[in-house]
Amino acid sequence: MVNRKDLNPDASPQAAFGARLRSSREAHRWTQEGLSERMGVSSGHISGVETTRKTPSLHFAKAADSAFGLLGTDATFERQWHEMQHGSLLEGYPEYVGYQNRAAEIRLFETGVIPGLLQTREYASVLADAAVQRGDVTPEQATERVNVQIEQQATLARTPPPLIFAVLDESCIRNPIGGAEVMDRQLSRLLEFAGQASTFLQIAPYSMAERKPFRRLVYLLTMPDRSLMSYVESQTQGHLDRELSSVLPLVRNYHQLQIGAASQADSIAMIEDLRKGTLR
Structure with a gap:
């Protein structure tokens, strides 16, 4: 394969996500274009996530779970995304959400x-913005956190x-x-x-x-x-x-x-x- 970039899953959580995405795709014998059709995202975006040039979103992780048949399991890309976003501070939380x-x-x-x-979006956003000001998360991560929190309220x-x-x-x-x-x-x-x-x-x-x-x-x-x-x-x-x-x-x-x-x-x-x- 021409211009195939070697992946090191130990380099970072994002690299681990990308390496897993590629290995899962190849285990199914799908090209990036084939996975693109199943996920509803561009093949270029899939390539970017696999090689860490692009950061996966929550929507991307859920689409991958749907494509690979992982919804409702304990080994979802969504869980890995949460772990990548929140790190050790919220270790166990993604798994908790699945059970919740x-x-x-x-x-x-x-x-x-x-x-x-029970939070309103406005209240959740204030807390997320404060985390950005402290340097705990990036603005993008803060937005994702709020969206995840509001999505969880569908439980109700x-x-x-x-x-x-x-x-x-x-x-x-x-x-x-x-x-x-x-x-x-x-x-x-x-x-x-x-x-x-x-x-x-x-x-x-x-x-x-x-x-x-x-x-x-x-x-x-x-x-x-x-x-x-x-x-x-x-x-x-x-x-x-x-x-x-x-x-x-x-x-x-x-x-x-x-x-x-x-x-x-x-x-x-x-x-x-x-x-x-x-x-x-």
Whole structure:
């Protein structure tokens, strides 16, 4: 083959993505033009991704999964794309998202910021822009992150929808992300969420103090077969866990959290008072 560029998958995450794309294509005995027809992107773009001259997008990764029959598996190009975008900070998160999209029940706890499933695009964009300013991500990566986050919210619209339990630390609704107008629209979004038939919202008030079992993000999934898994994040990495010995204590603590948190009615009242400026 003329002008065939050797690929080194160890050179970078992008190079690993490109090398895998080429090896998968060649395993199917497809030319770049043949894959182009199956993915709906130009053969030149495929060549660019394989040789790292072009950076794959989320749309590109999903199109590759469709072409290679990887949708719904644990070895998708989409998962590799997420890992390439977010690195070790969100290790395990792409896999978590795959399970979240099939879960029967989703339990969320957050502190400081509204969980991604409940964020408005404006709120998510403010957080992404801040990551750009810190130098954590590029503007392109920030845009992709927001798009991914909003796409994940399709989980809420499934038929039948999953049961979603969200307990938010009081700091989530008081932290003025993006200023008053952004927060007002975000709080309105929380009220809409609480009004759905398959969703439950509670605020864990500051007064819970030491009785609050979690000090960081905790997500819990119950799958259709009733198996359980957890996803937690520290400042430097995320971890998906399916071992019952470590997941069950988190489930028990989550139930204790729900018992101590404000009821949904009282939580809604807190949010409405905060929007009016009457909550102290």
